[in-house]
Amino acid sequence: xxxxxxxxxxxxxxxxxxxxxxxxxxxxxxxxxxxxxxxxxxxxxxxxxxxxxxxxxxxxxxxxxxxxxxxxxxxxxxxxxxxxxxxxxxxxxxxxxxxxxxxxxxxxxxxxxxxxxxxxxxxxxxxxxxxxxxxxxxxxxxxxxxxxxxxxxxxxxxxxxxxxxxxxxxxxxxxxxxxxxxxxxxxxxxxxxxxxxxxxxxxxxxxxxxxxxxxxxxxxxxxxxxxxxxxxxxxxxxxxxxxxxxxxxxxxxxxxx
Amino acid sequence: xxxxxxxxxxxxxxxxxxxxxxxxxxxxxxxxxxxxxxxxxxxxxxxxxxxxxxxxxxxxxxxxxxxxxxxxxxxxxxxxxxxxxxxxxxxxxxxxxxxxxxxxxxxxxxxxxxxxxxxxxxxxxxxxxxxxxxxxxxxxxxxxxxxxxxxxxxxxxxxxxxxxxxxxxxxxxxxxxxxxxxxxxxxxxxxxxxxxxxxxxxxxxxxxxxxxxxxxxxxxxxxxxxxxxxxxxxxxxxxxxxxxxxxxxxxxxxxxxxxxxxxxxxxxxxxxxxxxxxxxxxxxxxxxxxxxxxxxxxxxxxxxxxxxxxxxxxxxxxxxxxxxxxxxxxxxxxxxxxxxxxxxxxxxxxxxxxxxxxxxxxxxxxxxxxxxxxxxxxxxxxxxxxxxxxxxxxxxxxxxxxxxxxxxxxxxxxxxxxxxxxxxxxxxxxxxxxxxxxxxxxxxxxxxxxxxxxxxxxxxxxxxxxxxxxxxxxxxxxxxxxxxxxxxxxxxxxxxxxxxxxxxxxxxxxxxxxxxxxxxxxxxxxxxxxxxxxxxxxxxxxxxxxxxxxxxxxxxxxxxxxxxxxxxxxxxxxxxxxxxxxxxxxxxxxxxxxxx
Numbered sequence: 048x049x050x051x052x053x054x055x056x057x058x059x060x061x062x063x064x065x066x067x068x069x070x071x072x073x074x075x076x077x078x079x080x081x082x083x084x085x086x087x088x089x090x091x092x093x094x095x096x097x098x099x100x101x102x103x104x105x106x107x108x109x110x111x112x113x114x115x116x117x118x119x120x121x122x123x124x125x126x127x128x129x130x131x132x133x134x135x136x137x138x139x140x141x142x143x144x145x146x147x148x149x150x151x152x153x154x155x156x157x158x159x160x161x162x163x164x165x166x167x168x169x170x171x172x173x174x175x176x177x178x179x180x181x182x183x184x185x186x187x188x189x190x191x192x193x194x195x196x197x198x199x200x201x202x203x204x205x206x207x208x209x210x211x212x213x214x215x216x217x218x219x220x221x222x223x224x225x226x227x228x229x230x231x232x233x234x235x236x237x238x239x240x241x242x243x244x245x246x247x248x249x250x251x252x253x254x255x256x257x258x259x260x261x262x263x264x265x266x267x268x269x270x271x272x273x274x275x276x277x278x279x280x281x282x283x284x285x286x287x288x289x290x291x292x293x294x295x296x297x298x299x300x301x302x303x304x
Numbered sequence: 305x306x307x308x309x310x311x312x313x314x315x316x317x318x319x320x321x322x323x324x325x326x327x328x329x330x331x332x333x334x335x336x337x338x339x340x341x342x343x344x345x346x347x348x349x350x351x352x353x354x355x356x357x358x359x360x361x362x363x364x365x366x367x368x369x370x371x372x373x374x375x376x377x378x379x380x381x382x383x384x385x386x387x388x389x390x391x392x393x394x395x396x397x398x399x400x401x402x403x404x405x406x407x408x409x410x411x412x413x414x415x416x417x418x419x420x421x422x423x424x425x426x427x428x429x430x431x432x433x434x435x436x437x438x439x440x441x442x443x444x445x446x447x448x449x450x451x452x453x454x455x456x457x458x459x460x461x462x463x464x465x466x467x468x469x470x471x472x473x474x475x476x477x478x479x480x481x482x483x484x485x486x487x488x489x490x491x492x493x494x495x496x497x498x499x500x501x502x503x504x505x506x507x508x509x510x511x512x513x514x515x516x517x518x519x520x521x522x523x524x525x526x527x528x529x530x531x532x533x534x535x536x537x538x539x540x541x542x543x544x545x546x547x548x549x550x551x552x553x554x555x556x557x558x559x560x561x562x563x564x565x566x567x568x569x570x571x572x573x574x575x576x577x578x579x580x581x582x583x584x585x586x587x588x589x590x591x592x593x594x595x596x597x598x599x600x601x602x603x604x605x606x607x608x609x610x611x612x613x614x615x616x617x618x619x620x621x622x623x624x625x626x627x628x629x630x631x632x633x634x635x636x637x638x639x640x641x642x643x644x645x646x647x648x649x650x651x652x653x654x655x656x657x658x659x660x661x662x663x664x665x666x667x668x669x670x671x672x673x674x675x676x677x678x679x680x681x682x683x684x685x686x687x688x689x690x691x692x693x694x695x696x697x698x699x700x701x702x703x704x705x706x707x708x709x710x711x712x713x714x715x716x717x718x719x720x721x722x723x724x725x726x727x728x729x730x731x732x733x734x735x736x737x738x739x740x741x742x743x744x745x746x747x748x749x750x751x752x753x754x755x756x757x758x759x760x761x762x763x764x765x766x767x768x769x770x771x772x773x774x775x776x777x778x779x780x781x782x783x784x785x786x787x788x789x790x791x792x793x794x795x796x797x798x799x800x801x802x803x804x805x806x807x808x809x810x811x812x813x814x815x816x817x818x819x820x821x822x823x824x825x826x827x828x829x830x831x832x833x834x835x836x837x838x839x840x841x842x843x844x845x846x847x848x849x850x851x852x853x854x855x856x857x858x859x860x861x862x863x864x865x866x867x868x869x870x871x872x873x874x875x876x877x878x879x880x881x882x883x884x885x886x887x888x889x890x891x892x893x894x895x896x897x898x899x900x
Contacts, residue, residue: 130375131367133386134349137358137558140365166733172742184369193373239731258733259722262741267363267370267719274738275745276675277718280360282551286680288489293673299495303469303487303510303685 130192143180143187150190154221155207159185161223162210163261165230173274176265184264185257199256206253213250305350305415305569306577307586310608310615314583317343318895320604320619322590322634325417327625327864329572330460330881334888336581337536340895343617345588345606347626348386348413351420353569357383357561359554363719371720379720383420383559383567387412389828393774397781404821407657407765407782408828409629415586416569417627418831419877421557423683424514424565426466426878427708428457430475432693433872436758440704442789443758444654444869447841447850448883450477456882458483462525463540464566464881465547467681468512476689485517487685491678493670493713493749494686500807501688506709506800511687514566514878515556520544543575555717556682565682588615591777592638593622593860601644601860604634607775620900621859621891625884628865629655629765632836633780636767641778645854650838650847653764655782656871658832659707659755660825661794664813665805666728670713670747678714678746686711690873703792707755708873709800715746725813748813751804753797756873758789759835763827784827791820798823834865834876852887859900861887 131146143149151159163176163185176182189200210233214222218229225233234254236247243251265271272278288301318340321328328344335342358381363370366380373380377388386392389408400406412418431450436443458480467485470478487510490498498508522544530536547570548562556565563570576582587609594616596602603618624631632652638644643651690706724741725748732740762785767778795818802812815822827833840846843855848867854860863884865876894900 130373131380133375133388133392135367135375135380137356137381137383138361140361141367143367146367166737168734170735170738172735172738180364184364188368191368191373193368193375195373196368234733238733242731255726255730258737259726262722262724262737263369263371263720264364266723266741269362271364272718274742275718275723276673276742277715277745278675278677279679279715280362280553280717281677282553283677284551286488286550286552286677289492289495289678290674290676293492293676294495296673297492297496297669299492299499301489302495302498303489 143183147187147190147192149183149186151186151204151207154211155204156182156186157223158207158211158221159257161230162207162234162257165234166258166261167265173270176261179265179268179270181261181264184267185260188260188264199260202253202256203260206250206257209250209253305352305573305584305586307350307584310585310588312583313343313585313617314341316603316618316620317341317583318619318900319343319621319623319891320345320617321623321625321863322604323417323625323627323630323864324415324573324584325412325419325568325625325627325864326877327880327884328623329416329419329568329576330884331623331625331863331888332576332582333463333572334885335891336576336579337530337539338888338892339579340581340892342576342582343619344582344584345590345604345617346415346417346584346586347589347609348415348417348586350584350586351385351415351569353416353420353559353563353567354561357559359558359561363717366720369720378421378557381555381558383557384412384418385414387414387418394779395771395773396779397768397771399781399783402821404824404826405784405786406826407784408826409780409782409833410828410831411627411630415584416567416573419566419568420559422877423875424556425684425687425710425875426461426464426512426514426566427874428477428479428512429453429872429874429879430477432475433756433870433874436705436756436870436872442704444838444840446869447839447846448886452850453879453882453886456886457878459529459885460878460881462529464514464571465516465520466512466514466878467510467517469510471509473507473509473689473691474693484512488517488681490685491680491714492673493667493746494684494711496667496669496808497711497713497749497804498686500809501804503807504800504803505691506688506804507691508686508688508709508711511684511710513681513683515681515683516547516549516564517681519549520547539575539578542578543571546574547571550681552677552681553679554682585617589775589777590626590634591775592634593624593644593857595639595644595857599857601857607777609775612775620895621861623861623863623887623891624866625863628834628836628868629780631862631864631866632765633767633777635837637778641767645837645847645856645860647856648838648844648847650845652766652836653761654759654838655763655765655833655835656757656759656868657827658830658871658873658875659753659757659790659793660830661707661753661755661797661823662750662825663798663801663805664748664750665801665808665810666725666744666813667713667747667749667805667808667810669809670749671743673715673746675715678716680714684710684712701792701796703789703796705756705758705789705793706873707753707793707797709797710752710754711749712752713746713749718745727813749805749808749810751801753794753801754830754832754873754875755790755793755797757871758787759838759870760785760787763835765836786820786824786827788820791824794823795820832865832871832876834868834871837862837866839867839869851890852883853890861891863887
């Protein structure tokens, strides 16, 4: 079992659950604006453009972990977190926590699980997020040492703290312990980044970021594939193209005989 | 892949081949089947396609759902090992002044190089592409014509297996009857694009890709490749019958452990090894070509990365197939840093990438399509070849040369990255979000231009005066400047894509500010870098002749993308292989005459 880290360096600043809690409180006061959201790339062609382009001149160094911390005893047992490197084992089945330690606090994990299940509930389209390991995948994402994931961490961790603070403020309970309509009441205030009221703008940025990471995880699983309508990853004897009903719906004919 | 350690190498070989990708693989195949003793050096580690390829792995079985990271830019399950725009221990520098002119150099340090992960798009250069200067006065003509290379295109296609159709279109060559494998059926988005692109004049046809849509005809192809040579036929037959046909699942970029697509490690190297005439040393970082007093190459000096020691390998001839810019680097670092084969002063000059530009859209007609399997051949089935030759000749376009269009948009395997756009599901969560995800999945299309770049004097690489790699070898510094031809072409492409999307009843997504610098992808990002060793008919004005042979060093050949006079819109790999085969036939002839 990987040792839990509670400190990570992000953009040169150290964050930990306490710090993110302070950030969360600042959100309530409206004093902090979160980083802007990167653009969405769904539907782009299989272009050879990297998701992040490190500068020329040398590989980017992995962000140092745990520098300058007061808790020397913990530092002694933590290792610098690197990524999986340029030659990982591609055929192994990797689980969250196998390569770098997971870092959500128990409270954050509980809040993340509850929120992921509000966003991806069990319904006629498929299982709930927590039934297909989405919370652990989110934890893996925000614990990863890469720049994109570290930027997401800086939004998601304070957001998870905020949602418990908000739940306590409104209903005197942490988010995970709320009734469904209470959870919905909070989510309705933050789910739309454009329509959200001014005091919820930062929380709305958290929500859409969290939703994106959760969606990436949910649809990475075979039950997620079924939910979205992906059919494939099975060996076939022939490729027959779209079925007749699809061709008819589109008003096209198969042109390759 | 069986390899030997440096101490097991023979005292001398007929030919030393640096690099194991498309050019090196083809060279090893052709030479060893002619009985020449070859030593191949690969800078990366060996690689076992059968046991290292994650064929049916789902994204959730990879870290971060398999999304790309700085360690694995094309995603966790991509076949690339120790590769990317940055390679550990091997920096390079850039003298760019503008962000869109920052050259990015992709390398893969592994057996088979980047043939393991490439797109397998295998297009022949057309007759115009070999003589562009004669046609429009720009760039350079090749010393060879389409007719010179055509027999080798055919041989490569028969050997590696390429699917596609013959459409008889201008400067888009047909293959001889029976050479191409059957094209796979069109997918929903491809067929819809084909139908509506006609309205804006864009012809969408089956693409050519190196994937076996049926088993290779191992009963007759070996006889066609090696008439009268039973021994060679037997080896080729064995290798061909070992390859399975595509089973219509898993992306080709992961590699293929049944050998249904071309990669050097499954197609070129096994038969070359089976001849008994090939030794391969992995982790061999080539530093320079060693020279004799007679002005001929005597072999190469390489660093054994497992020990850090310098090792010399001797050969009667040397082939550099290290990838265009790495080959340039080896030439410039030879002779104590004075460089070799460079009396023209042109080594490193006129490097090119492919012009890239892209645009995506959302198509309502593709919403809520009944779920069905669209994995297909693990890559594109259709594309649009360049179609405006007549308009260009009439002076109606503000750029020379053209681009072809690649398309994406099928119901491919989701995972890792959010598969549904935030702007189409804003404000949604719960079952409503899941319903919207299902509705929009597969309704997004994307188009990419892959265009001709005209070589220019501002695009070159040289040795960086200060920076060295981990082993003390000077690195390359890149310079780049697009001309208006490339910038205007990128704008034209994106306007065309917008017209296609609108013709399909869709909405253009993303940035629609179509300026040149804003539209063109960064140089090197398409990973088609070629040039740096201009071929020509005049030794004063070129580095190599029409057989990839350097003018100055008669037993030194460059069998990768370096000896490209132009970079047509056709993806370069098939041409690299055809020219390498042709150069090797010339080497074999020289060896027979004892003039190597």
